[in-house]
Amino acid sequence: MKTEETGRDLHIDRVCKQFGSFKAVDDLSLDIAQGEFLTLLGPSGSGKTTLLMMIAGFVQPNSGNIFLDNRPIIHLPPEARNFGMVFQGYALFPHMSVFENVAFPLKVRKVPREEIKRRVEAALDLVQLRAKMDRLPRQLSGGQQQRVALARAMVFTPHLLLLDEPLSALDKKLRAELQDELKRLHRKVGLTFIYVTHDQDEALSMSDRIAIMRDGQLVQHGTPTDLYERPRTTFVADFLGKSNFIRGRVSAVCEGEFRFTTPQGEFLQKTNGPQPQLGADVAIAVRPEKMSVVGAGDEPGNVISGTVAEWNYFGSEFRLVVDAGEVGPIAVMLPAWRSGGAPELGQRLKIGWEPRAGMQVMEA
Ligand SMILES: Nc1ncnc2c1ncn2[C@@H]1O[C@H](COP(=O)(O)OP(=O)(O)O)[C@@H](O)[C@H]1O
Ligand SMILES: [Mg+2]
CATH class of the missing domain: 2.40.50.140 (Nucleic acid-binding proteins)
Known part of the structure; x- marks a missing residue:
């Protein structure tokens, strides 16, 4: 799965999102380089999901802009942004096999059948689930279902991958396994990962860079060691x-x-x-x-x-x-x-x- 030609830099420029008079995301700017594993870390309610939804195109900002490779994407609907997404619940189609689930984004894009087969198999190889491609989601463990969701999010070679607390429904041991798997995948495919979590250990161990959010604002960002060794505030x-x-x-x-x-x-x-x-x-x-x-x-x-x-x-x-x-x-x-x-x-x-x-x- 090559991504060199599809990966892009993401530039978030002074984005605001209000719900009524409440500022969920408040004048936030952040640059994310192609191939980076960037984690948005913050307490519950700090605006992480809202920011991710604006990047994905499901939520429109009140002001500010988002650029992919210097082109504004704010007016583009989610499907035109070509971003992969993995969320907390597994959200697989329950009546479709693993193969059909992963094939779905390619079918929507009218990819020829032979190519669908080849790409689905490659994506399932990446998450080590090719042997289970005829199973239904309910015949898989929680961790395996989340790996299918990952394969589905990457099969169409997206520009970047958005992950919103994808491991939070899993128990501790499984979560640790999937953390390793995600890191391995990230290294292998070189795709940009924007990863949301409220778990500091997860953020420290997985990320190239962490952006810490509080009350809709970006309070500090840097490498895990930067932030751990040089926090600027008592909060961080x-x-x-x-x-x-x-x-x-x-x-x-x-x-x-x-x-x-x-x-x-x-x-x-x-x-x-x-x-x-x-x-x-x-x-x-x-x-x-x-x-x-x-x-x-x-x-x-x-x-x-x-x-x-x-x-x-x-x-x-x-x-x-x-x-x-x-x-x-x-x-x-x-x-x-x-x-x-x-x-x-x-x-x-x-x-x-x-x-x-x-x-x-x-x-x-
Ligand atoms: N659609 C909405 N309508 C009203 N308030 C919302 C909506 N979505 C999120 N919020 C509020 O915005 C704040 C940030 O939410 P969210 O982005 O989900 O935070 P996080 O993902 O960091 O937990 C929360 O206080 C939440 O209640
Ligand atoms: Mg959230």
């Missing part, structure tokens, strides 16, 4: 992975670093955002896995003391919540193999982080 720092927020007031500023005071004393922070002014309020995000329990001979870095308020064991790690008084509860993730056994509730301990592990974030 806490939505993509977990974060502790240490808040304080800047007490000293030098080249490349600054100090800030908190109810537990003064901490050092490597500047990795805008250089703050003396006296400014700052919020520093620290990932739980970058917090460590500070032992007697350890290099201190920034150190907070507190008591163990909660802990849970996950086999590979212990997750602790340490009550650090006015600084707040601090989540700490400790690799179990080197933690020296289970902590005790109420146990006093010191936890620390390196000045470069903190991430400067804006309150939002």
